[in-house]
Amino acid sequence: MFKAELTDAKLLKSSIDAISNMIDEAGVTVNKEGIRLKAMDPAHVALVDFELKNDVFDEFNVDDPVVLGLDLDRLDTILKRAGTSDRIVLELDEEDNVLNIKFKNSSTRRFSLPLIEVVGEEINVPSFDFPARVEISPSLVSEGIKDAEIVSDHVIFKIDENDLYIIAKGDLGNVEVRISRDEAIALEVKNTCQSMYSIEYLKDMIKASDIANSIKIHLGENIPVKMDFLGPSARLSFLLAPRVESE
Amino acid sequence: MFKAELTDAKLLKSSIDAISNMIDEAGVTVNKEGIRLKAMDPAHVALVDFELKNDVFDEFNVDDPVVLGLDLDRLDTILKRAGTSDRIVLELDEEDNVLNIKFKNSSTRRFSLPLIEVVGEEINVPSFDFPARVEISPSLVSEGIKDAEIVSDHVIFKIDENDLYIIAKGDLGNVEVRISRDEAIALEVKNTCQSMYSIEYLKDMIKASDIANSIKIHLGENIPVKMDFLGPSARLSFLLAPRVESE
Amino acid sequence: MFKAELTDAKLLKSSIDAISNMIDEAGVTVNKEGIRLKAMDPAHVALVDFELKNDVFDEFNVDDPVVLGLDLDRLDTILKRAGTSDRIVLELDEEDNVLNIKFKNSSTRRFSLPLIEVVGEEINVPSFDFPARVEISPSLVSEGIKDAEIVSDHVIFKIDENDLYIIAKGDLGNVEVRISRDEAIALEVKNTCQSMYSIEYLKDMIKASDIANSIKIHLGENIPVKMDFLGPSARLSFLLAPRVESE
Structure with a gap:
């Protein structure tokens, strides 16, 4: 029941x-x-x-x-x-x-x-030791991803102790969105790091923006990004594997 | 002139x-x-x-x-x-x-x-002895039809002395919308009846909702449905033939 | 720099x-x-x-x-x-x-x-002696062009001392939009004239409506039309060649 x-x-x-x-x-x-x-x-x-x-x-x-x-x-x-x-x-x-x-x-x-039959092993959510964490308004991330999309299908999240950067490079130009510490709700960085991710996945993930007032983004050097959409009594977390930079 | x-x-x-x-x-x-x-x-x-x-x-x-x-x-x-x-x-x-x-x-x-040449016999609108009649807000019908559409291309209108039902059945699930006597403007039922209709036609008909505050729906057992959109000095009526249930 | x-x-x-x-x-x-x-x-x-x-x-x-x-x-x-x-x-x-x-x-x-390499001679904007000029709200022109589009892909601008006409003729009917002197901001006509233009181009040009409160249209007999979108310290002018009427 x-x-x-x-x-x-x-x-x-x-x-x-x-x-x-x-x-x-x-x-x-x-x-x-x-x-x-x-x-x-x-x-x-x-x-x-x-x-x-x-x-x-x-x-x-x-x-x-x-x-x-x-x-x-x-x-x-x-x-x-x-x-x-x-x-x-x-x-x-x-x-x-x-x-x-x-x-x-x-x-x-x-x-x-x-109801359907679902085959599948128990999924264990792997844990990572993220050296950087930023909490910001979902719209800043979604706009940054849409900006990046006009030149590439992947994007670099780069973070240092002052700023989060959303960076995309393409034949048709480059895009760099900078969100400073002042614009963030929180920003904690042990060491500067960056990783590249697929825009296609990020665009799906960001659709969850409605459920939360802020996103917590956990970042490291060439490791998955963890995005937490947190509401009262609700949580939607995504873990997205990095893309290996070919350059 | x-x-x-x-x-x-x-x-x-x-x-x-x-x-x-x-x-x-x-x-x-x-x-x-x-x-x-x-x-x-x-x-x-x-x-x-x-x-x-x-x-x-x-x-x-x-x-x-x-x-x-x-x-x-x-x-x-x-x-x-x-x-x-x-x-x-x-x-x-x-x-x-x-x-x-x-x-x-x-x-x-x-x-x-x-102007074009229109060939065509005089059309006589056939009259039916409808055992049931309901008058409701157009939006209740249009939403019900859109609900039904996600599982089927045809829909059953079923009426008893308390409720109008909009029902659709498909491989991917079933839909049943119930509009009770309390939600209707009027509901008169001599005997329970139901018929099946094409959603494609109903969707076109319901576009006339703008012209009237309510729809009068006349129903019977496996006979056409009559839908009247009534405004002051304007009337748009549709008569739609039933589909034969194959089950 | x-x-x-x-x-x-x-x-x-x-x-x-x-x-x-x-x-x-x-x-x-x-x-x-x-x-x-x-x-x-x-x-x-x-x-x-x-x-x-x-x-x-x-x-x-x-x-x-x-x-x-x-x-x-x-x-x-x-x-x-x-x-x-x-x-x-x-x-x-x-x-x-x-x-x-x-x-x-x-x-x-x-x-x-x-930046890209742009080959191209210096462009000299030719000047014409326009016998007619009308200044009107951009929306009157854009609505007139959309009206014309339902029957044709080209449109006639015709002007006399009282009215500007936007005219289109097609197999499926004719369209005639009349904007009278009273509806115009200014209308100066030395002699009645008309020319035909491509709707495709006009539709692109009219997208500039946002930047100005009015359009100045300069017209003549089978010569290009000049459309000026004028704002404070900004100007966007188009010169569009006429289509030769085949009738």
């Missing part, structure tokens, strides 16, 4: 929208603590760790822990139909093996999403 | 927009009572009956009744150019065999639409 | 957007008076003359006059990234042979645009 009710439709919509562009199917674990989705993209470049604590929900009832195999594209299509003032009810129908998703407002709209 | 002037551009724009997606050409009858367009779509699945009474117009002059053969796509393209505060003047030019359509505002813009 | 700073991003964005649709590459002359771009489109149908006087800029420093060879499409792509409240800084980097374009706001975003 699992049933949960949520007033803030946006939290679930934006998170699944960001995740479903990278990951097609996932096993979502539901237990008394809440909902958790850990998955890698098919190319094994990005890892997603999404957590909604039970107290995000107005109502949250689950007996035994259960893993729901979900087609995230289908789930995204359904959640896109939710209006901003709709209440969302999630309810597992074990008999028919579907997840019922209801939007309650002046009408009641019920979508039943068939 | 025919000349008419209209302040409310939206009424004509929205009606022709909805109709022209289904019907390419039609003979529009103009007489002292007003304007009337009755036509079937080429596949003979939907029938349109559109009526603008003379008192919708600020000025309405016609001598002998006349049938204007109109290319509705062209008419729609022209009406889309009307601004919200434009006055629309329709004037038949018998010499050049065109309908002149003027938009008056700070400039005067005149479009001349060549 | 050249460095200039501008608060009004829109002026530069809209001008380059209009120009870059017609002209791919151009040599832009920078001297103490300001910035000037004169160029013909590859088909030699339209001539652009764009001038930003030095006092448009908050800061404007240049030593010796210099001609910057610019890929206007790339420049347009970069300028599209400017936010409405960004300050724009243009700076020539002679060593790297690039034009640096900075957008300053909460972050500092620097785009470096490689």
Whole structure:
């Protein structure tokens, strides 16, 4: 048995929208603590760790822990139909093996999403010793990535004790976005470092901006970047592998 | 001789927009009572009956009744150019065999639409003894149809004495939208009934929502649905044939 | 050495957007008076003359006059990234042979645009003795052109002492937009005249509407049309060759 009710439709919509562009199917674990989705993209470049604590929900009832195999594209299509003032009810129908998703407002709209078999080992989120960390407004990052995109399909994040740089180089010109310590919410740097990442992945990740007022970016030298979108009782973390610089 | 002037551009724009997606050409009858367009779509699945009474117009002059053969796509393209505060003047030019359509505002813009020959028998709108009728807000229907569309290209309207249901079933999941008696403006049901319809047609029909505050839907068991968009002195009715359920 | 700073991003964005649709590459002359771009489109149908006087800029420093060879499409792509409240800084980097374009706001975003070799003779803007001139709101012209476009790909500008007409004729109907002397800011006509022009070019030109409150249109009988978009300390002029009427 699992049933949960949520007033803030946006939290679930934006998170699944960001995740479903990278990951097609996932096993979502539901237990008394809440909902958790850990998955890698098919190319094994990005890892997603999404957590909604039970107290995000107005109502949250689950007996035994259960893993729901979900087609995230289908789930995204359904959640896109939710209006901003709709209440969302999630309810597992074990008999028919579907997840019922209801939007309650002046009408009641019920979508039943068939559960799928998800094969896959348990995913352990690797931990890194990040020498640098910056917390900034999501819009600064998303604008910087869009700037970089006009000359390249990959981008360098470079950080020193004063500034975060978003850098792209291409045949048609170079782009350098500088976000100074003063513009950041927090900036902690043990040593200057930089790594290169795929813009395609970053653009999907940044779609989660709606759910949080700030992003925490953890950086190192040629290691994955970790991006945390933190809201009250919700967390969406991405770990994205670096690209090896060919020059 | 025919000349008419209209302040409310939206009424004509929205009606022709909805109709022209289904019907390419039609003979529009103009007489002292007003304007009337009755036509079937080429596949003979939907029938349109559109009526603008003379008192919708600020000025309405016609001598002998006349049938204007109109290319509705062209008419729609022209009406889309009307601004919200434009006055629309329709004037038949018998010499050049065109309908002149003027938009008056700070400039005067005149479009001349060549009349076409329309072959076609007189259309008699068949009448049905509908056992159920519901009057609701257009947005409830249009949202329900968009919901249904994510899993199927056809939809079941089902009605009982308490609720209208919009139901769709597909390989990728099911959708059920329930609009209760409390949410409806009126709901009269002699006996429970249901029929299935093409979403493609319903989506075109629902474009007429702008012209009316409510839709009257007339339903029966495996018979056509009749949808009336009623405004003061304007009426746009659609009759849509059911699809035969293959299951 | 050249460095200039501008608060009004829109002026530069809209001008380059209009120009870059017609002209791919151009040599832009920078001297103490300001910035000037004169160029013909590859088909030699339209001539652009764009001038930003030095006092448009908050800061404007240049030593010796210099001609910057610019890929206007790339420049347009970069300028599209400017936010409405960004300050724009243009700076020539002679060593790297690039034009640096900075957008300053909460972050500092620097785009470096490689300079290109521009071959091309000095362009002399031919002068015509226009027998008619009208000054009107840009929106009246742009709406008239969009109206004309639904029946044709070329348009006739016709002017007499009372009215400017925008006329298009096609198999699918005719369009005639009349803008009377009362709706114009100014209208001076020595003798009635008309010429035909390509809508494709006019649509690009009219994109410059943002930079000016009015357009001055200079007309004659089967000669080019001159359109001036005039703002304080900025001027964007187009000269467009007529199409020969085939009828």
